[in-house]
Amino acid sequence: MLKIMVANFRHIDLRLVDPPFGSSLNTLILELDYLRRKPLVGTTDPTIFFQLKNIFHLLESIGSARIEGNRTTLADYIERKIEGSKSKDERFLEIENNERALDFIEENINYRKIDRAFLSEIHKIITKDLSLPPKGEGSRNPGEYRKNNVSIGGTKFIPPDFTQVESYMEELFRFINKNDPPQYNLLKTAIAHHRFVWIHPFDNGNGRVVRLLTYAMLILYGFRVDRGRIINPTAVFCSDRKKYYHYLSVADNGTDRDILIWCEYVLKGLKNEINKIDKLLDYKYLERKILLPALKFALERKYITEKEYKILLLAVKKQVIRASDIKSIFPDKLPAEISRMIRRLKNKKMLKADEQESRRYVLMFENNYLLRGIIEALDKEDFLPIPIN
Ligand SMILES: Nc1ncnc2c1ncn2[C@@H]1O[C@H](COP(=O)(O)OP(=O)(O)OP(=O)(O)O)[C@@H](O)[C@H]1O
Ligand SMILES: [Mg+2]
Structure with missing residues (x-):
């Protein structure tokens, strides 16, 4: 059906995989579902809560932006917040763009579908005013699918030919928006994450967009940031990039078993993060x-x-x-x-x-x-x- 145009590219089917009954992944899904529905300890004044949430947006954004010496950047970024400076340092622009994208998602997710237009807007936001690669983290075609073949630094994996991007993305949107039984939502979030970067629809910024996509899907599937919850999924992927790349490459193999290994990595990390952050709401x-x-x-x-x-x-x-x-x-x-x-x-x-x-x-x-x-x-x-x- 699909013509293979990039040497070494290997198609894998996008599908839901059922974790074996009684597996640790199944337990994880139940635990996360419990966390999702657990009423939050509502003792924190909204003004305090929203400030905390902004700080977590900042941490999420610094984590997602690929920057050398992240801790120094964090310290510098904090000083910039305190001083209210607006200097056009690209390091900071990338972080600010990410913060804006998080706001965009929270404001729109309840009224919009996750589709091409939605991700396109996110891609425009995150690449805005950034210089082009290899120097910068911007994009030649903000909001548009790539028009060339690409490779990904740090991995041997080769994404599909650019002519196949659109149909793969349409398939992904159908997968995301299909009304599957809710117990599949978290698996879908993890599988969609891998699938998106596997397609690699944009010339640059795919990693940043996919982490935002994961954020959006988690809200959509019930982690209600508008009702007092804070989530920071990027911590799962970016506190240890080596591990992230390792598990992505496992998922590239495409077998049921490998897809489930990827899902377990994602959901385990998520559970830890959610548990941790929930403490702050007390x-x-x-x-x-x-x-x-x-x-x-x-x-x-x-x-x-x-x-x-x-x-x-x-x-x-x-x-x-x-x-x-x-x-x-x-x-x-x-x-x-x-x-x-x-x-x-x-x-x-x-x-x-x-x-x-x-x-x-x-x-x-x-x-x-x-x-x-x-x-x-x-x-x-x-x-x-x-x-x-
Ligand atoms: N083996 C792999 N299979 C699929 N996707 C991968 C693999 N290894 C890495 N990736 C993805 O590719 C992303 C990098 O792509 P790209 O440079 O377009 O994104 P970015 O947002 O500019 O950069 P970064 O994610 O490094 O900050 C990684 O963040 C990761 O999500
Ligand atoms: Mg990049």
Whole structure:
């Protein structure tokens, strides 16, 4: 049926493979399904939650962008966030593009199908303003399928002839959108991930797009990031790229057994990530392990004064505070002085007036010096899926 035009390219059928009854993969699927449906501990104020989620978007994006010295990049990127700088450093553009693509997915996934137009938009977003390979991580044809044959660095695998891309992609979209019984959703996510990079539809950026596709499919299949969940699937693939490439090449063999080995690698990684991140949604944990250490860190480095520390500490404990709460920790201070302290913390972007009620304040940590301590604490708790190199 399909003419083989690239030497060494070997067609494999796109299909669902059933894991053997009682296999560890079957157990994994059940465990993930349990996690998917598990009600989240809803104790965290939405403002805090959304800041956390933004930080995870950032980590997801740094993980996915292929950059030498990821940790330095992370540190530099954090400083850039704190300073609100807009310089056109390509390293940072690639990360920002990825963050934008995540937002795009979250805003659109409930209203749109995963189809050519959807992935095309994602590809345009992630390659925007980046210079062309081999120097840069951009694309000659943003949003369009490749017009040449390609090879992939770091593997012997050869993707199909460019003339076959469109029909392979149509088949993939049918596979993704077909109404299979829900117990296949996670297997489909893993299989579609491999299939997409196996087709390699774009001239560049396939890895970044496929990790976003996985993100989109997980939301579609019920990991509801709009209802208080955070997922970071890229950690599975990018914290150890060697392993990722190894399992992709196993899947290239195309036998049922090899496809299942790939699926198990993906789902095992996902389960670990989801379990880990879910802990953060328990406010007690977040407070003790992340927010309080971050405040201490800021105090020690004198990003904040003792008084500010006390106020922010109260903000961490109560999540939402009023001027009267601050008054209670500084009984000798006049209201004007309290107002001044609040104003100073607002200027430092560490407190923000609550959207519902402007006389209430919430802690901000995603775009100011507190972010350094937050990242430090996340690192200590093993939340940074970033290879040291
Ligand atoms: N053996 C393999 N079979 C199929 N796909 C593979 C194989 N090895 C690697 N890949 C995929 O190819 C991607 C690289 O392709 P490409 O350069 O187009 O993507 P990128 O987004 O620009 O780069 P990167 O993913 O390295 O950041 C890898 O991320 C991986 O997903
Ligand atoms: Mg590339």
